[in-house]
Amino acid sequence: MKFGIMVNEGPYTHQATDTAYMFAKAALEKGHEVPRVFFYHDGVNNSSSLTDPPQDDRNIVNRWSKLAEDHGVDLVVCVAAAMRRGITEGNLAAGFRISGLGQLVEAGIQADRLVVFGD
Amino acid sequence: MSETTGGVEFDEDSAGVVKKFMFVNRKAPYGTVYALEGLEVVLISAAFDQDVSMVFMDDGVYELIKGQHTKSINVKNFSPTYRALEGYDIEKLYVDKESMDMRGLTVDNLIVPVEVLTAAEMGELMDQQDVVISF
Numbered sequence: 001m002k003f004g005i006m007v008n009e010g011p012y013t014h015q016a017t018d019t020a021y022m023f024a025k026a027a028l029e030k031g032h033e034v035p036r037v038f039f040y041h042d043g044v045n046n047s048s049s050l051t052d053p054p055q056d057d058r059n060i061v062n063r064w065s066k067l068a069e070d071h072g073v074d075l076v077v078c079v080a081a082a083m084r085r086g087i088t089e090g091n092l093a094a095g096f097r098i099s100g101l102g103q104l105v106e107a108g109i110q111a112d113r114l115v116v117f118g119d
Numbered sequence: 120m121s122e123t124t125g126g127v128e129f130d131e132d133s134a135g136v137v138k139k140f141m142f143v144n145r146k147a148p149y150g151t152v153y154a155l156e157g158l159e160v161v162l163i164s165a166a167f168d169q170d171v172s173m174v175f176m177d178d179g180v181y182e183l184i185k186g187q188h189t190k191s192i193n194v195k196n197f198s199p200t201y202r203a204l205e206g207y208d209i210e211k212l213y214v215d216k217e218s219m220d221m222r223g224l225t226v227d228n229l230i231v232p233v234e235v236l237t238a239a240e241m242g243e244l245m246d247q248q249d250v251v252i253s254f
Contacts, residue, residue, distance in 0.1 A: 040156065081156060101159060101160050102166070102167070104160060105140075105163055105164045105169065106167070108138065108164075109136050110136075114250050116251075116252055
């Protein structure tokens with residue numbers, strides 16, 4: 001099955017981002033496809049290369065980057081939401097790209113399921 | 120829309136595909152950004168010629184309330200945008216009856232025409248959708 005994923009909450013503050021990652025990883029390991037993860041609202045903060053969590057904590061941003069590298073997942077950050085929150089090309093982590101909300105609608109059209117993670 | 124997809128697997132043409140998109144609005148219009156940014160997604164979806172409907176439930180019914188005055192909290196009153204939805208061919212607006220009743224609201228308190236549905240009817244409608252995104 002082809003899953004689109006939407007992440008609506010920020011890293012470390014909210015479980016949604018962890019659950020979305022674990023869902024994506026589990027789906028890929030089961031042989032499903034996850035062509036795109038779309039980040040919206042505070043979810044855009046998942047793409048900040050400036051995060052620097054303590055050594056004994058999970059690195060949420062790097063974890064997404066690795067998922068993109070290993071599985072070719074398209075990590076898309078909403079441009080309008082990103083601009084409000086100070087995410088730019090200059091501090092965008094590896095594997096992410098900034099684009100428009102059309103990418104979310106397109107994921108909804110082309111995926112078999114669009115799964116939304118957030119409050 | 121003329122955005123390039125840049126996608127890995129989403130490279131086939133999605134033109135001509137019409138899915139049922141439902142946007143479920145559950146939050147008060149101010150206090151958090153969900154309602155405002157949610158509305159932005161709805162407007163974009165219109166450009167993709169999808170079968171769009173909107174649901175307002177819980178505090179989300181307040182998004183449609185008449186007489187919103189936001190000057191004193193220094194944020195934009197975006198409620199007029201809901202009246203513009205008709206121009207985007209987004210005319211299927213549903214509100215949850217229980218949410219309205221609990222807040223002492225009737226359709227006369229709202230800025231746009233809506234259809235009032237019970238929880239059971241709302242559930243049936245949701246079951247018919249291809250994509251449900253909630254804010």
